[in-house]
Amino acid sequence: xxxxxxxxxxxxxxxxxxxxxxAGHEAVPHSQSTGVDVISGRGLDEAVAGADVVxxxxxxxxxxxxxxxxxxTSMDNLLAAARKGGVGHFVILSIxxxxxxxxxxYYRAKVLQEQILAAGAVPYSIVRATQFMEFMDAVMSxxxxxxxxxxxxxxxxxxxxxxxxxxxxxVAAGAPLNGIRNIAGPEIFTLDELGRITLSHKGDNRxxxxxxxxGMFAAVKGDVLTDEHAHLAPTRYTDWLT
Numbered sequence: 001x002x003x004x005x006x007x008x009x010x011x012x013x014x015x016x017x018x019x020x021x022x023a024g025h026e027a028v029p030h031s032q033s034t035g036v037d038v039i040s041g042r043g044l045d046e047a048v049a050g051a052d053v054v055x056x057x058x059x060x061x062x063x064x065x066x067x068x069x070x071x072x073t074s075m076d077n078l079l080a081a082a083r084k085g086g087v088g089h090f091v092i093l094s095i096x097x098x099x100x101x102x103x104x105x106y107y108r109a110k111v112l113q114e115q116i117l118a119a120g121a122v123p124y125s126i127v128r129a130t131q132f133m134e135f136m137d138a139v140m141s142x143x144x145x146x147x148x149x150x151x152x153x154x155x156x157x158x159x160x161x162x163x164x165x166x167x168x169x170x171v172a173a174g175a176p177l178n179g180i181r182n183i184a185g186p187e188i189f190t191l192d193e194l195g196r197i198t199l200s201h202k203g204d205n206r207x208x209x210x211x212x213x214x215g216m217f218a219a220v221k222g223d224v225l226t227d228e229h230a231h232l233a234p235t236r237y238t239d240w241l242t
Contacts, residue, residue: 001025001026001052001053001173002025002026002027002028002050002051002052002053003020003025003026003027003028003051003052003053003054003055003172003173004028004030004047004048004051004053004054004055004087005017005020005027005028005029005030005055005057006030006031006036006038006044006047006054006055006056006057006058006078007030007031007056007057007058007059008027008028008029008030008031008055008057009029009031009033009034010031010057010059011132011134011161012057012093012161012164012165012168013029013031013055013057014029015161015162015165015166016055016057016165016168016169016172017029018165019165019166019169020169020172020173023169023173025173028047028051030043030047031058034047038056038058038073038074038077038078039070039073039074039077041077041080041081044077044078044080044081045081045084045085047081048078048081048082048084048085048087049085050085051085051087052087052088052089053087053088053089053090053091053172053173054078054082054087054089054090054091054122055091055092055168055172056074056075056078056090056091056092056093057092057093057168058074060106060109063104063105063106063216064105064106065105067105067106067109068105068108068109068112070109071109071110071112071113071116072112072116075113075116075117075120076116078090079116079117079120079121079122082122083120083121083122087122088122088123088176089122089123089124089125089172089175089176090117090120090122090123090124090125090176091124091125091126091127091168091171091172092113092114092117092124092125092126092127093127093128093129093164093168094110094111094113094114094126094127094128094129094180095107095110095128095129095130095225096128096129096130096157096182096183096184096225096226096227096230097128097220097224097225097226097227098110098111098114098128099111100221100224101219101220101221101224101225103219104216104219114126114180123176123178124176124177124178125171125172125174125176125177125178125179125181126177126179126180126181127164127167127168127171127180127181127183128180128181128182128183129159129164129167129182129183129184130156130157130158130159130183130184130185130225130226130227130230131156131157131158131159131225132158132159132160132161132164133158133159133160133161133185133235133237133240134160134161136158136194136195136198137198139151139191139195139215139216139217140195140198140199142215142216143211143214143215144206147205147206147207148206148207148208148209149195149199149206149207149208149209150208150209150210150211150214150215151191151192151194151195151208151209151210151211151214151215151217152191152192152210152211152212152213152214152215152217152218152220153190153191153192153193153210153212154190154191154217154218154220154225155188155189155190155191155222155223155225155226156188156189156190156191156194156217156225156226157184157185157187157188157189157225157226157227157230158185158187158189158194158237159183159184159185159233159235160185160233160235160240162235163183163185163233163234163235164183164233166233167181167183167231167233181231182227182229182230182231183230183231183232183233184226184227184228184230184231184232184233185232185233185235185236185237186232186233186234186235186236187236187237188223188226188228189237191217192208192209192210194237195208196208197237197238197241198241201238201241201242
């Protein structure tokens with residue numbers, strides 16, 4: 001199949017392209033660097049022309065109150081181009097539990113993206129993933145102060161980016177789900193515990209202080225960012241660290 005991967009040069013997109021091409025499909029990456037702009041619409045018609053599948057992995061440049069507008073405009077433009085191009089399957093990547101954390105602007109924006117896709121005329125699939133292992137350093141940097149890192153005890157089920165890409169590629173190569181598939185890592189940790197494991201592995205002498213008010217994930221109530229019944233990926237966090 002011909003697959004247009006919008007946002008195909010990023011962390012997940014580049015690996016999706018590699019996985020699809022390795023499986024014998026023709027996946028082409030598109031991004032601002034290749035002349036495609038999902039906000040202005042520049043290059044979109046050309047990018048999706050002749051594609052059987054569109055995979056949209058573009059992301060809002062901010063995680064604040066501006067993010068819903070990004071997803072509204074980008075999805076409107078992409079769906080219009082997909083309809084015009086006769087695309088038969090539209091895939092996006094979202095977040096496990098996004099609809100359970102309305103306090104976070106970005107999570108509300110991802111739910112909006114899902115709703116726009118589901119209401120559109122193109123057969124679709126939504127892949128919801130748990131938190132990426134690759135984001136742990138950034139999460140700790142938000143609440144790092146001197147010799148301490150403050151983290152809440154939010155349950156997290158980290159998944160490796162390569163496993164996310166593999167799952168997205170698999171869904172893109174299949175029939176439209178017209179629904180949601182949850183994917184997750186094989187283990188559940190609390191975020192503060194994950195911070196201690198990460199620092200210990202890196203030989204970082206900072207200590208983790210459990211703080212229920214620290215950082216973005218303080219807004220998460222309960223275990224909504226985990227899913228023991230999801231399609232479980234193989235990579236364990238300690239194996240990924242090594």
